[in-house]
Amino acid sequence: MTSPPFEEVELNKKHEEILGKRAVLLQQMERRYEQQKNKRRQQVKLSQAAHERNSQLLQDLQKMENRLRTRVLPHPDILSLETRYWASVEEKIPEWERFLLGKGPHPSSDPSRTPKQQKLKTTPRDHAPTQDGALPPRPILKHVK
Numbered sequence: 001m002t003s004p005p006f007e008e009v010e011l012n013k014k015h016e017e018i019l020g021k022r023a024v025l026l027q028q029m030e031r032r033y034e035q036q037k038n039k040r041r042q043q044v045k046l047s048q049a050a051h052e053r054n055s056q057l058l059q060d061l062q063k064m065e066n067r068l069r070t071r072v073l074p075h076p077d078i079l080s081l082e083t084r085y086w087a088s089v090e091e092k093i094p095e096w097e098r099f100l101l102g103k104g105p106h107p108s109s110d111p112s113r114t115p116k117q118q119k120l121k122t123t124p125r126d127h128a129p130t131q132d133g134a135l136p137p138r139p140i141l142k143h144v145k
Contacts, residue, residue: 073079098104
């Protein structure tokens with residue numbers, strides 16, 4: 001039994017439609033596959049560049065570590081001063097943190113401090129007048145080439 005020509009024409013149309021959709025999907029898949037390949041290539045390049053950067057950083061760190069090992073340590077008095085300085089800085093961090101973050105007043109404007117403490121902090125010693133009332137001469141700076 002053969003199907004009437006109308007049904008055969010409809011089946012052919014559906015078949016052509018399906019083949020057209022299939023071709024479009026295949027093209028989309030090929031484009032996506034190419035995009036993925038390109039993306040992988042780019043990631044490999046980025047990975048290699050990062051690996052080279054990391055290797056260079058590691059070499060630089062090793063060089064610095066070797067320099068630090070061979071470096072002569074400063075005098076014990078200097079080390080003591082430096083240690084006390086950093087301890088003082090760490091002690092003052094809570095007072096300065098809010099100010100430095102822009103969330104609070106300058107620590108010297110703290111009302112709990114006495115006026116003498118505030119004056120001591122705000123008067124620079126290097127600008128104190130001499131006996132005759134004039135400021136001391138500025139030092140002559142030598143330019144090192």
